[in-house]
Structures are given as structure tokens and as C-alpha cells.
Amino acid sequence: MNTLHLVLNAVTVIFIAATMFAAGLRATVPALRGVFADVPLLLLLALTANMMVIPLLGWGIGSLLGLPSASFTALILIASSPGGPFGAKLATVQQGDLVTGAAMQVLLASIGSLTFAPTASAVLSAADIGTKVSLDVGALVRTVALLQLVPFVIGLLLRRYAEPTAQSWHPTAAALSSITFLIVLAGMLLGSWHDVVDLFGSLALLAGFLLAAFAFALGTLLATGPMTRRTTMGGVASVRNAGPALAAIGLAFPDQPTVLGALAAILLSGLAASLLISTLLSRRRGVPKTPQEHTDQATTQ
Template identity: 30%
Template sequence: MTVTAVVDFVTVVFVLATMFSMGLALTADEILASLGHHRLMAKSLLVNLVLAPLLAFAFVLTVPMETGHVVGLLLIAMAPGAPFGPKLAEISRSDVAFASGLMAVLGVVSVATIPVTVALLMPGDVAADPVGIARIVVLTQLLPLVGGLAVRARFQSVATRLHPPVQKLSTALLVLLVVLLTAAYAGEMRQLVGTGTLLISTVVVGGSLLLGYALGGPAKSTREVLATTTAARNVAIALLIATTSFPEPAVLTIIVAFGLLSLVVSGPVAGLWGRDTQGQPANEQT
């Protein structure tokens, strides 16, 4: 079995476990509560589905980059709804319920938006199959998410027992995937240094963080959630699309690098916000 085959298998299982874990942890009330904030949800969808991809696309148009790096940067920018969004909200002591609901909504709507964005923004010389990408997102993201939600709704005690081991499996697979990709593409990782690609990725992550904070509404708790959720893109689905539709080392390398950078930026920021909020009354956090 080749390294590429192992990476493909681990990626698929990682995405399935991650989305199923998300569904097991969510409730219908959390999703409905998020949808009830119409203006906030509209702005959340705008910044995650439109502004973040367009920010990456602006750099693609203005800065010369290798084609593989262009594809990888656009793919990760087009993939919203990182599974660890609620964890960042927990760290920042923000609105965890809104973070969970937003994560579920983004997971559902991205079934349509990712293929459309790929068709609109990918360079003309890059062969893309929007229908095939939509099928991948439905089978590996939407179905396990809905399955987890169904288990939580019908058998809450089962979901409570299942969630911790499935979440641990997801985390372990993410670590394994990063190790495999780093080992397989260490040379490509080193080649990123000095190309400006890492700097561009950092600017896109930082810009997404600022856009999310600016559009997160008057409440500090929702501004922080939208900021970290927008900055932390969905590495899982981006990697899966890359391994099935754009299996070039340069594409996978930039997705992994971007994912690590987003954690390096959004994680400490969430921690700082959490320390600032600690001990404050609830009415001072809004």
C-alpha cells in the first residue's frame, strides 16, 4: 500500500468521524437558536462563504504563485465550518451554543457552496468537477452529520456515550494525518519557505479573523465566535477534496500549512479573549 493510498483512507475516515462527532454533540435547539438570529446568521454566512474565499482569490490574482499552491489556498478558503469551532468558543468563553449551531449550518450549506465556489474561482487551466465535489461533500460531510444529529435526537444516552470515543478518534486521526502528510511531503513543506505562500496564508487567516469580528454583531461573545470560526477553515473537507480531485503534493502541502497557521493564530487569540473574560459578569461579556 502506497503512502498516498494510506493518506486517502485516513482522510476519508477522519472526515466521517469528525462530522459524525459534530452531529452527536449538537441539538436541534442549538441549530434553531442560531437560525433565529437572522441578521447575525446572514452576516456569518456572508463572511464564511463569500468574503473569506474572495480574500484568498484577491491574493491569487495579484501575487504570482505556483498552480498547486493556488489550488490549495483556494480550496481551504472555500471550506467553511471547522469542527473545532465550538472548542475555540469554549476556550474564549464565548457563545458556544451559537458556535455549535453555526458549525452545523455551515456544514449543510457548504454542500452547495463549495462546488459553486470551485467552479467560479478556480483558475481556468485547472480541471474541476463541481458535481463530483458535491457528491464527495454530501457523502462524507452531510450524511454523517445528519446521522449524528438523528442519533442525538432519538437516542440521547447513546449519543452521550458515543461522542467522547468518536471525538477522540477524530483527534487521533487528525494528528496521524498531519504526521503522514508532513513525512510524505517534508520536502514540499521546506520549499514553501521563501515563496511568500506562508505569508499570504497568514494574512488570509488574520484577515478572516478581523472580518469575522467586525461582522459578528454587537455582542462580544458572538464577535469572538465568528472571528475564530471564520479564521479556522475546514481542513478535513479541503484535504478530502484535494486527495480525490487535485492529488498534487503542492495542493496538500498548502492546505496542511494553512490549517496549522489558522490554529496557531486563532487558538492563542481565543485564549487571550478567555482570560480577559474570566471573572466578568455575563452582562459584561456582551
């Protein structure tokens, strides 16, 4: 099992880096400048929704469903950790705005590495379950920079200064991202299926599904721009970053395997909700438009 974990960790690293590299290969500096200049998008989606509302939403769902301590803790850890790398992949799945999604995901991951520890600690303390979280913020920032920001910037620079190379490399990077994505999903199921099965009667799976679904709706509602951009932001909001949560479990709950099992279950059920919504959006957008629909869309945008 240790070998499986090592292989899964390695594939996860490749998936994150390949996903962000592929996103960078498709990005342009003017497009990114437009994203970061959109103050309402940054304030409403990045700060209000992801940093404040979704952690409180996790608290509310956990309390409403009466989750036991381990599942409740795992849910709060996930809700307090924005910027999951799967968010960029969901933009591709739903045929959304990949450039905006990737840029916002990197921003949320960077900010979230700083806000995760105090947010999770505050919510868990307020919930009065006697749990505190202590994290190495510096290590989290370095991890985000190495695995997400650096590959994205490299891809972006290639697109800007060597566009033919970027175009020729993108199909390979995208294929690597998709293949490793499937391997990561299979590995999570294989490595934690006992814990997931044990949690079927605890409502933890339902809690993860509801958190992702409501976060998707909230992100879409608070985003700006055309619907493809808004639902992309919904996908980014719905997928949380497992890295800080796993670090918190390693530091604060090393002798509580039930918390790790609950985390895996909540992550998988939340990802299932996000994938379901994104797939439905993709099918809807895959229907050929009539000439009048193309005209209407161009007019609205």
C-alpha cells in the first residue's frame, strides 16, 4: 500500500503540473490582464465566496447533517481550502473559459495557502469540537508556487514568445493531463475504498456532494461576464485544494485515520458532483447552434 501511495503522489504531481502547463500554453497576457482587472470578480468570487462563504457553508452543512467529529473536521478542512487544481480541468470538461479558470485557480490557491490555517482553525473552534489546526504556511506557499504557478507561467511565456512551439506542445500536455487525471481518480478510489464504504451510513458522502453543488452554484452566481465564464468560476469554486487539508491532517491528526478516510470520501463525492454538473454543461454546449443563436450570443457578448 505504501508503494501505491508513492505512485499516486507522483502521478498527482504530474497531473497538477501538466494541467497548469497546458492551461498556460493556451493563455495570453492580455486575457489574463483582463481577468485580474475585473475587481468585482476578484472581490466577490475570490474573497467573499471562496474565503468566507464556502467555509461557513461547510459548517452549516456539517451541523445540519449532524456529522460525527472526524467527518465534520474533514468537511471544514476541505471547505476552507480553495484553489484545487481540478478546477482548471473542469473548465475543459464543460467547454468553459479555461484561461480565466486557470488564472483564478492559481490566484485562489496562492491566497488560500495563507488563509487556510486561520480559517479552518476559526471555524473548528467556533463549532466547539475541541480541534485546532496548525500549519507551516511557508511550506504551503512554496508547494503552490512549485506545482501550480511555475508550470502555468512557463506555459504562458512559451505562448507569448514561442507560439508555434506552444501550439505544438499543447495537445501532448492536454493528453497527459487527462490520462493522469483518470489515474488519480482510480488511485483515490483504490486506496480509500474501505474508508469510503464505511462512511456510507454517516452522511459524509452527501455532505461532500452538497458542498460542491452549492459552491458551484455560488461561484456561478457571483461571477461576472458571459455564462461560459460564470459556470467556469462555479467549477473553480466547487473544487477545493486537497494539499493544505492533507497537510493539516498530517500535522494535527496523525493518529486519527478516520479523519483521512472522511477526507477522501468527501473529496470524491464533491468531485463527482462537480464532474456531473460540468458534463451536463458540456453536453448542452455541444449541441450545434442555429445561425440565429450564434447571432444572439454575439450580441449579448
